[in-house]
Amino acid sequence: MSTSTYSALRAQLATLTTEAFRPELAEIDRLSTLELAGLMNDEDRTVPAAVARALPAIAAAIDATAERMARGGRLLYLGAGTAGRLGVLDASECPPTFNTDPAQVVGLIAGGPGAMVKAVEGAEDSKELAAADLDALGLTADDTVVGISASGRTPYAIGAVEHARAAGALTIGLSCNADSALAAAAEHGIEVVPGPELLTGSTRLKAGTAQKLVLNMISTITMIRLGKTYGNLMVDVRASNEKLQARSRRIVALATGAHDEQIEAALAATGGEVKNAILIILADVDAATAAERLTATHGHLRAALHATA
Known part of the structure; x- marks a missing residue:
């Protein structure tokens, strides 16, 4: 990375809520374990409120997703790092919960399956990689593509949404910063902003929790709309054990x-x-x-x- 590119990226990150430094927390390493646990618990309380503010956008995205899936489309999650892992997790839980075909809800992480347990350097910086991953799945206009990125600037997630939208697929951009490039690129932008992290820039914390909550809603409510439940009973459960x-x-x-x-x-x-x-x-x-x-x-x-x- 050139010096000018590094400086531009550093300046961009400095504008993001998810990367903000909180001076009041600069000495948390001096707190007791119980005090730290209480502080983290207090921080986590802000997440449901942030999700609540985005409910209209979430509901609109779910209705559009269910409509596509009712005519045979798939739900495809793409992200890098923690965001990608959360997408893979949500997708992997749909077959046992709703008896979906494993190909019906799919999670893709930048760098491939190995990136689930070990970071693949540079993978998140490639829009082209996202396009290639979608093409390998045989992307269709009936599919829904959800790009997931806490920062809202990850090229892999943005590239996925841009490529999918050009192909006529439904696109959703889930980020944890306002006015994100990801939300702007998608037909349905969902921005859940729980605020700066306890550890500066560690978006596996509040941002990760927020993304997990929204993905829970997208998959669960879509499946309810598709008739996978009867009341609050999982009547399509697959009895595999x-x-x-x-x-x-x-x-x-x-x-x-x-x-x-x-x-x-x-x-x-x-x-x-x-x-x-x-x-x-x-x-x-x-x-x-x-x-x-x-x-x-x-x-x-x-x-x-x-x-x-």
Whole structure:
């Protein structure tokens, strides 16, 4: 990096809220452990309020995402460092929670999978790398691309949004600074600003927590809109282990109030599909009819139940 480029970057970082130095915290290393824990806890209290201020933008982005996904599009997260790891984490939790195909919600981190555990120097500085990563996935106009960057200036995240928008995909830019380049590049800019960090520039702290909360909302509420839940029950849960098998039985019980024998019979008839089992019990239909009605309502259990009334 040339001296002039370094100076320009340093000047840019100095303007960012996420990089701001807080003189009042200059001697926190002299505090007791309990005092430090209390201070961090107080700092974290500012995050939900920052998210609340961005709720209208978040809701608009979710509605647009659900519309694309309802017609077969994918949800793609791209970021570098902590932001990228949070995207990968959110994507990886969708298959067991909502029974999504692993290719339906995807997290990409600058530098590839190895960057999850070890920094890949320079990867975040490449817009071209983001474009190549999206092209490798076969980006389509039905997809939603979420660029994630605490600073809002990370080239990898901005490049992802710019490339996706040019391809006609829906774009969301999630940052933790106001008036960010990332939000400006995206169709839906979400700026959650929880303020300067306890440790100057350590955006894995409040900014990371804020990003996690927003990603929780994007994936969870989108899946609710797509019919992946019935009330607050995860009726599309994939019973891939003993804990989830037990949870499946409990979900059917909570939704129907049926006795154990009836629940076991319904789950056996549907190959363990919770949503279908609930419909069998509540609508008093067989497995084939339950499957047909759920297909007709695009997997929305409540709509399938109303159709039987």
